Amino acid sequence: MNSTKAFAPATIANFNVGYDVLGLSLNGIGDEVELTINGTEENRIIHIKNGAELPMESEKNCCSVVIRAMQENLGEFRGVDISILKGFDSGSGLGSSSASSAAAAFGYNSLVGNPFGKKELIVFAAEGERIACGSAHIDNVAPSILGGFVLANSNDPNNIIELPIIDNLFAVTLFPKIKINTSDSRKILKKNIPLETVSRQIGLMGAFISSLYDNNLERFSYSMQDLIIEPMRSLLIPQFNEMKAASLKHNALAFGISGSGPSVFAITEGIENTNQVLMALKEVCDAANLETQTYTNALIKNSGARLIK
């Protein structure tokens, strides 16, 4: 095999109860990375579609950085030509660099005979995050590779936990087309959290995890409260409170901010309810003349990175 094409999905990180540790994959949206063995020891970015602002230099592009890290670990440098097809905008808060990094890790692994397990690939993909975002957080790349809900406590594969999925749930994601400066989005967070709030948020994480295993929608919905990050970051997102209210009024189970925003998401049950929430969200944004992009995805297992050629 001299060539592969891999897909890896967009993701919702900082998933309400789990700042920096909990993420969800969005099955239908994502990036494609095509790799072709080029007979040299170098990796070359030869094409990026829909990502004009992304670097072509192999030491700066997250895909080539990920592949280089894998090659260094293997001690074998089978250089590749890399074509990237971006399936969604960067700066959306939906894990754009992570999807490319995850697809690159997954594709290169299968091109060279799958020397690494999926959880090991996460650690390499995190190197793409380091080059793109400045730190090797894994709460986007872990669900992008594994699919579904993933709880990632550290880069140790033993601490990366694939959680159950409840049937018939959907994610409605809305990207308001505004720019949020990443450093603003970090700066607005409080550095210290009152102990009482911490205790409540820890309890909510516990309730959330148990709701997945117990298939308990009422508890899922109750537990989906972000007491720590949302009160701050929502200030940077236009119409946040209106969108949240409209979603919950239309029986969304949960509403929150994806990653560091500006995208928001609602979790809904059943396709009918999903469409109602989607319409309600669009109405709010239309009334405010806010340009948006929306996505609807079923929450399903095996929705992580995969080969498509």
Place this chain on the structure above:
Amino acid sequence: MNSTKAFAPATIANFNVGYDVLGLSLNGIGDEVELTINGTEENRIIHIKNGAELPMESEKNCCSVVIRAMQENLGEFRGVDISILKGFDSGSGLGSSSASSAAAAFGYNSLVGNPFGKKELIVFAAEGERIACGSAHIDNVAPSILGGFVLANSNDPNNIIELPIIDNLFAVTLFPKIKINTSDSRKILKKNIPLETVSRQIGLMGAFISSLYDNNLERFSYSMQDLIIEPMRSLLIPQFNEMKAASLKHNALAFGISGSGPSVFAITEGIENTNQVLMALKEVCDAANLETQTYTNALIKNSGARLIK
């Protein structure tokens, strides 16, 4: 039926990952409360064994306060004579007032025909905590009534979650016979916690809950870290670091502080390992001339409040 006797177990609250929200029942240790309909509308404390310092006045004793709250809710005042047999010391950090409150709630409920479900009893038992400790926290009374691990996010019965138990685990509990002033034990806590620590602790709670459902001992052990409370409260417990080191050296899965201390606990796998950890803990305390009381309990289901007559 004119008379009942109920038992309710001691409990470990603030169970490492879950300050104020996670508790575990200790099956074999606990209080007995005997109730006899006395034909009046008044509740009377007639005897307290092994609890000389506890109040006999019915408006101050946690058992009679709990029963009164149930009577008020029912609008029916079938007064009882109350005898309390304390099975372990108060001030131990093992939920002494909670065990009495839970036994009183459970016993009175069955005496009057079980009008309340078990989770409803928790809210009444919490009134005993209010009178004994100044606030109606439920992280001791909930596991004392329900048994096993209980995650209690609020007094709403829907938010009280009975968690799975992993087979063949034991709790070794050690009560160093010293007095810790409860207000010292509150005061020593930091009021604000750094966001990064919060995120890690939330992730550990998630990993802990999933370990119970997945029956994953390695993850259970890894997740049992208290980054927030233990670094402070352990300062008030003599030989804490030595006991922790000895337990972990002898393959305890976890070690922590019970409630606000001074009791500590180790979680162990299998009876042989349990005995090794128990001996190691005693050795540390003997070497330091520390008087202690120890208990060993299997973690089992259905270990909550029950009738014994």
